[in-house]
Amino acid sequence: MSLQKITRLSSLRLLSSIPHQQLLLPSIGPLTASSRAVIQGEYRRPGQPKEDKFPWQKIKLDFRKGLEGMKKHFTLLKTEFTDRWVGPEGKPLIEHMLEQNRVLWEFRGPESLEQWTVSSDREIGGQSEVYLKLGKNNRTCFLYGTLNSTPPRDGETRYSGYCTMRSKQPLASFDRKIHYDWSSFNTLHLRVRGDGRPWMINIAAETFFSHQKDDIYNYFLFTRGGPYWQDIKIPFSKFFLTHRGRIQDDQHPLWLDKINTIGFTLGDKADGPFQLEIDFIGVCKDYAHTEEFAYETYKRNP
Structure with a gap:
């Protein structure tokens, strides 16, 4: 028998004596990608515990609430069908075409406050407080509280100190999301009375992709303080795009036919009490304003 055949037989016997599991290289793992690399996970605030519950465990069954x-x-659903026969949003067609001003939110009773929600940095362990109630004459919305920029001692959060008021997402029958259509207008109209603090106005629009769900358009609201009301008009072309508080390089105009919510945020790092009184929030058509977008956009290939 030749030397080459003897070497081949000995090597085969050696391989047959080694278990099959040990032949695989331990450094090579299964060829699977993590779920975070494929789909952006839900944002969890620092210090907030993670919920390890299945979706069906969060459902609360109640027969009376079901009815x-x-x-x-x-x-x-009945209101949706009847409004379509009358015209857009239940208004006659000619009135809808000639409309130049529209009041979206006005505070004329306790039921008007149910369309809004307030939050602060207490959700992440902060010390700010915010409250919402009707004004003295029950004809305005009064937002007040105390701002505290001391960060929580959780070892993760570096900055704190914010208070927010935001409108709720409008829902149709069977909890279907609907959107505000402001495409006939170009200016946001507010009547407010503040204490001299600067606020941030936040407008959220519908997006196509899940990783864009935190995209918000922002602009500044400067209150002058004192007992007098301010009529503030801000063109929609001035709002700039941000994602989780960071201004984006790729700017594009706001989709006015897919508006979801509007909100107000205070975070000027000036600790102390604050107040903001709102009479109404509306939109209008300013024919003197012809600007489409105030910021530079990227040029794309045709």
Whole structure:
């Protein structure tokens, strides 16, 4: 027998004596990608515990609430069908075409406050406080509280100190999302009375992709303080795009036909009490304003 055949037989016997699991290289793992690399995970605030619950464990079954919910949704469904026969948003077509001003939110009773929600840095362990109530004459919205920029001692959060008021997402029958259509207008109209602090106005629009759900358009609201009201008009072309508080390089105009919510944020790092009184929030058509977008956009290939 030749030397080459003897070497081949000995090597085969050696390989057959080694278990099959040890033949695989331990450094090579399974060829699978993490879920975070494929899909952007939900944002979890620092210090907030992670919920390890399945989706069906969060469902609360109540027969009485189910009947009330069915009655509510069928009433909304009936309203949707009747409004379509009258015109857009239940208004005659000629009135909709000639409309130049529209009041979206006005505070004329306790039920008007149910369309809004307030939050502060207490959600991440901060010390700021914010409250919402009606004004003295029950005809305005009064937002007040105390701002505290001391960060929580959780070892993760470096900055703190904010208070926010935001409108709720409008829903149609069976909890279907609907959007505000402001495409006939070009200016946001506010009547407010503040204490001299600068606020940030936040407008959220519908997006196509899940990783854009935190995109918000912002602009500044400067209050002058004192007992007098301010009529503030801000063109929609001035709003710039941000993502989780960071200004984006790729700027593009706001989609006025897919508006979801509007909000106000205070975070000027001036600790102490604050207040903001709002009479109404509306939109208008300013024919003297012809600017489409105030910021530079990237040029794309045709």
